[in-house]
Amino acid sequence: MSMLPNRKVYHGVLDEIQNFIVENDLKPGDKLPSERELSEKLQAGRSSIREALRAMELIGVIETRRGEGTYLSKYRPYQTVELLSSFILKQTTKEELLLVKMLLEKEAAKLAYLHIDEEKINTLSVMMDNPSLDSKEKHFAFFCYLMELTNNQLLMRIWGLIDEYSKSFTGNYSKDFYCNLINVYKTKNYSAIESLFKEVKEYDFM
Amino acid sequence: MSMLPNRKVYHGVLDEIQNFIVENDLKPGDKLPSERELSEKLQAGRSSIREALRAMELIGVIETRRGEGTYLSKYRPYQTVELLSSFILKQTTKEELLLVKMLLEKEAAKLAYLHIDEEKINTLSVMMDNPSLDSKEKHFAFFCYLMELTNNQLLMRIWGLIDEYSKSFTGNYSKDFYCNLINVYKTKNYSAIESLFKEVKEYDFM
DNA sequence: AATAGTTAAGTGGTCAGACCACTTGAAGCG
DNA sequence: CGCTTCAAGTGGTCTGACCACTTAACTATT
Incomplete structure (x- = not known):
């Protein structure tokens, strides 16, 4: 040592x-x-x-x-988040945070595109139809799954951290958004992902 | 108690x-x-x-x-981030890291687009012509400036962290890349940013 | 033989006491 | 008055001792 x-x-x-x-x-x-x-x-x-x-x-x-x-730890950095919240993230505005979160989700959606297949698309569909989840839980489950598909632990962790912290005031995307994204995957329309997120930013993020 | x-x-x-x-x-x-x-x-x-x-x-x-x-403590808790990063980042592969870094730089380039003007574009040009900087320093200065233009502290911090950690093995983009990006700004060709980074990924990003 | 109960070993949680290295400031000296 | 010396206070570290709890091997009972 x-x-x-x-x-x-x-x-x-x-x-x-x-x-x-x-x-x-x-x-x-x-x-x-x-x-x-x-x-x-x-x-x-x-x-x-x-x-x-x-x-x-x-x-x-x-x-x-x-x-x-x-x-x-099995990736549940409650404490960290709390600390980050009280010291670091406190100095960043809500808007900044949500923007970065959205950015990460967008890029994850694009990366996931490369690894997704029909079966996995179906998993997403089922997930969104699950009535026992409220909209926030759906959002989390949806992107958690996409994050895993990216095969990038780091991306997932950063997103997880921000998500954990912003839990209290973060919103979901519109109901249609998730279906639209699933459709994009189904129709293999990669270039549509970017524009899909562009709209989100404006009307109902939060 | x-x-x-x-x-x-x-x-x-x-x-x-x-x-x-x-x-x-x-x-x-x-x-x-x-x-x-x-x-x-x-x-x-x-x-x-x-x-x-x-x-x-x-x-x-x-x-x-x-x-x-x-x-x-008088100084704000950069230590937390450092510590956290050292744990999270150490368990991450080089590829994951560089990908996330590139993603952040890309999105920063896009966000910066919204706030950039001729004068700032010029600043970038001058920066890239500065002979006293080696290529790594240029890369850092270039994106540091873009990060500031995003007006998003959080984005900058996350990027800064990853950059700091990956310093030892990170590469730069091709010489042309930076000029190309500057041209994109000059010609107000937003949609070209995405594709610009797409090429990067393939040939010389480590 | 299968099950229930007991026991011993290993582990984190906590405490008390002992030194060490260092800083500070007051006492003492010139 | 200025300098040195030194004792007190503080964090840094180690050791050894218990305690509470978990686990698994062992034992006794059925």
Whole structure:
């Protein structure tokens, strides 16, 4: 563990844990070594390990379950969002946020186009007809599915974060929008996606 | 301090400190009580206090200075973003990253279109002719300027983050690309932006 | 043999106490 | 008055000790 002079141990621990995650290709839900084990491996006191772990927990990167162990968070960064909301995003306006969100959804829709097939299109249709979901839930489920189709974790995460934060004041697109997009997929009319989102921006986003 | 059954001490400490800040109307730069003092006042072990403090520090809410004390942070929480990014981005592939970056740049180029005028176009031209910048610096300066023109802080931040992280392996677009984009602005040919980026993706974006 | 109950090991949660390194300011000295 | 010295206070870290909880292996009962 790098030991530059003024460096705090728990910072080093943070790095080491990150490396560990990358090297062992851990995914959300996977288990981390126990605190005692980390303490021994990284040559640091257990308290230092815990300080790093607690900080990671607060931003939602890990979950810890008493008696069981520490796990990589299953992508539910509530805490992060809360923090971001109170510190970072607070300085951005609602309009900025919704615009970026829309941008991401648009590009996702375009990327998803490349990987979608009839079966998946059908899944989307069924989703939108599900009466047990309200319109917000539909919107989320719809784009969540598209995000997965993009095969781009990063895009999904950024979108997820913004979505989580903007949940309270975000709107959906018009009822027709989703059907229209599905139709675009069906008719393989790629260039229509862009214009579809162009309209959205104006009349009923929010 | 509220003691719900499953509540961790450091969560309570977090709340208490938050209250303390509000009640005493502490502002950035003000000093917090010492760890030992907090430990006594809140009836918690010093290690628990530290876990809360460390988490707050990592998020950028407080600063600690060895031998002096703990202070409310003056600088806004870039740290959070940095931290978050280091975790999220590290688990992302190069391809995913570059794609998202390109997407953001494309959308920025389109948004900037709405606010650009001759003078600003000229600024871009001059920028690209500046011989004291290497190609990477030009790329950065070019899109930095466009990002500002979008009037969207959030977009700029997200892009800045990704750029920062991908600095080591990111490439530039072709020499012609920038000139082409400038020409698009000059000739007010909005719809050409999309296709301009489409080509980029294929031949020389890494 | 199948099930219920018990136990031991492992894990996170917390605390207390001990040093260390560093900053500050007051006491003491020239 | 200015300088040095030093004690007190503070964050940084480690160790060892319990506690509460989960899990799984083991045991006893049916």
